[in-house]
Amino acid sequence: MRYADAPLKRGEFMAGMEGKEVLWGGRTAEKPNEEAFIFQASICIDKRLVQDDIHGSRVHVSMLSKQGIIPQDTAVVLDAELLRIAEELANGSLVVDESAEDVHSFVEAELTRRLGDAGRMVHAGRSRNDQVMLDFKLYLKQRGAELCGQIEALMATLLDRAEEYVDALMPGYTHLQRAQPVTLGFHLIAWVCALERDLSRFRDALFRMDECPLGSGALAGSDLPLDREETAAHLGFRAPTLNAMDSVADRDFAIELASAAAICQIHLSRFCEDVVLWASAEFGFLDLSEKWSTGSSIMPQKKNPDFAELIRGKSGRAVGNLVALLTLLKGIPYAYDKDLQEDKDSLFDSLDTVSVCLQMFRGMIAASSFNRERMETACIGGFSEATDAADYLVRKGLPFRKAHEVSALIVRDCIDAGQSRIGERTLEELQARSPLFEADIFDALSPVACVNARKTLGGTAFDETRRQIAVLRTRGRLSSKTAPSPIRK
Numbered sequence: 001m002r003y004a005d006a007p008l009k010r011g012e013f014m015a016g017m018e019g020k021e022v023l024w025g026g027r028t029a030e031k032p033n034e035e036a037f038i039f040q041a042s043i044c045i046d047k048r049l050v051q052d053d054i055h056g057s058r059v060h061v062s063m064l065s066k067q068g069i070i071p072q073d074t075a076v077v078l079d080a081e082l083l084r085i086a087e088e089l090a091n092g093s094l095v096v097d098e099s100a101e102d103v104h105s106f107v108e109a110e111l112t113r114r115l116g117d118a119g120r121m122v123h124a125g126r127s128r129n130d131q132v133m134l135d136f137k138l139y140l141k142q143r144g145a146e147l148c149g150q151i152e153a154l155m156a157t158l159l160d161r162a163e164e165y166v167d168a169l170m171p172g173y174t175h176l177q178r179a180q181p182v183t184l185g186f187h188l189i190a191w192v193c194a195l196e197r198d199l200s201r202f203r204d205a206l207f208r209m210d211e212c213p214l215g216s217g218a219l220a221g222s223d224l225p226l227d228r229e230e231t232a233a234h235l236g237f238r239a240p241t242l243n244a245m246d247s248v249a250d251r252d253f254a255i256e257l258a259s260a261a262a263i264c265q266i267h268l269s270r271f272c273e274d275v276v277l278w279a280s281a282e283f284g285f286l287d288l289s290e291k292w293s294t295g296s297s298i299m300p301q302k303k304n305p306d307f308a309e310l311i312r313g314k315s316g317r318a319v320g321n322l323v324a325l326l327t328l329l330k331g332i333p334y335a336y337d338k339d340l341q342e343d344k345d346s347l348f349d350s351l352d353t354v355s356v357c358l359q360m361f362r363g364m365i366a367a368s369s370f371n372r373e374r375m376e377t378a379c380i381g382g383f384s385e386a387t388d389a390a391d392y393l394v395r396k397g398l399p400f401r402k403a404h405e406v407s408a409l410i411v412r413d414c415i416d417a418g419q420s421r422i423g424e425r426t427l428e429e430l431q432a433r434s435p436l437f438e439a440d441i442f443d444a445l446s447p448v449a450c451v452n453a454r455k456t457l458g459g460t461a462f463d464e465t466r467r468q469i470a471v472l473r474t475r476g477r478l479s480s481k482t483a484p485s486p487i488r489k
């Protein structure tokens with residue numbers, strides 16, 4: 001189990017089971033087989049839901065008492081004890097008992113150990129099927145909001161860097177061949193646009209998920225007079241879910257969030273591929289801070305972009321988790337089946353992964369320095385001004401396809417003459433290819449002229465790039481230098 005502690009070992013289990021009952025003990029005369037019990041237990045994964053489980057139980061208890069299902073004084077005692085358990089867990093004086101079957105069993109057992117029969121009242125009108133959905137959603141609402149904050153923080157950092165390098169010329173690539181000159185600021189904004197879509201995907205999934213399953217019971221609702229509107233509102237959900245069976249069977253939100261996480265991780269992976277290339281001696285565009293690179297155990301000269309490589313490498317997990325969830329759900333008959341317990345490990349791993357990678361990537365980019373000279377020099381020599389020469393002729397009235405051919409022939413002339421820029425040709429040589437060329441062609445061919453000529457909406461011209469930065473800042477209300485968000489375990 002990837003982010004969970006190792007399961008209990010033999011013996012620890014029996015010691016843990018001493019004097020304890022499973023929630024379903026009434027049905028079976030014999031104690032469960034040790035290995036089988038450990039196999040089906042989920043406590044080492046779902047223990048991270050413990051505070052959400054307690055929160056849900058407190059709201060459930062309050063509703064039970066308002067509806068006259070349990071006595072009011074019992075509800076007061078239950079609430080106080082649930083709060084105490086939550087506080088003890090938070091301050092470390094109580095730890096989750098990992099011999100329990102799952103987090104729900106643990107909380108109910110702890111309550112019953114402390115309060116006797118009052119503790120046994122908490123589960124009225126509830127099943128672990130709706131309970132686990134509630135805990136999972138409560139956790140994801142908070143976790144999702146944190147993740148959105150981390151994406152915003154990375155966007156803000158990238159926008160700051162884009163502003164810094166709004167006029168730093170660099171080659172733009174297609175097929176990893178120099179294509180047309182752009183600026184580093186413009187390139188970084190391309191990344192921010194991808195992250196903005198990630199943010200919207202997470203928010204969208206979180207909005208759709210925001211319906212409360214509590215009160216759905218095992219699958220069919222309850223014959224007790226539960227007030228689902230009340231618990232949904234109290235727990236901060238938009239509404240109760242509509243259909244009890246759907247409530248316990250639905251895992252769309254897990255797939256959607258795992259998918260948003262996978263896409264975001266793929267974005268980070270692609271950005272990291274750029275970083276790895278840029279940090280190589282061959283490119284030399286980027287100098288990683290020593291704090292954000294590692295050395296080699298044998299080659300004393302090495303400064304490796306391990307962080308970027310590891311972020312790129314972790315995208316395999318995010319994709320794998322998404323496929324695991326889709327595959328998990330494919331064959332599951334309605335409503336709840338134990339297979340569904342496998343949902344959390346995959347999604348937790350995806351969220352943990354993308355969260356730490358967002359933070360690592362942000363730190364790495366914030367600390368990197370970019371080499372303006374190297375980037376600008378790389379703009380020269382690859383004929384990335386050839387489109388501009390063709391567009392010059394288009395402006396003079398030549399059909400584009402013909403202009404393209406003329407420019408290509410000039411590139412060939414240059415290569416034959418051992419020249420690396422169209423600007424190295426004389427005006428007469430250019431006019432031999434097209435009489436439309438005039439002396440001002442030479443002004444149009446420098447990288448800075450090529451960049452600033454691209455003023456179309458979305459283009460790479462300095463001012464247009466500044467406009468894009470302003471749009472992204474306003475749209476996301478991203479002020480510069482957003483404070484870093486804390487790392488969550």
Ligand code: ARG
Binds near residue numbers: 128
């Ligand atoms: N640990 C279970 C899960 O995560 C809780 C629900 C158990 N329900 C049941 N009918 N066995 O899915």
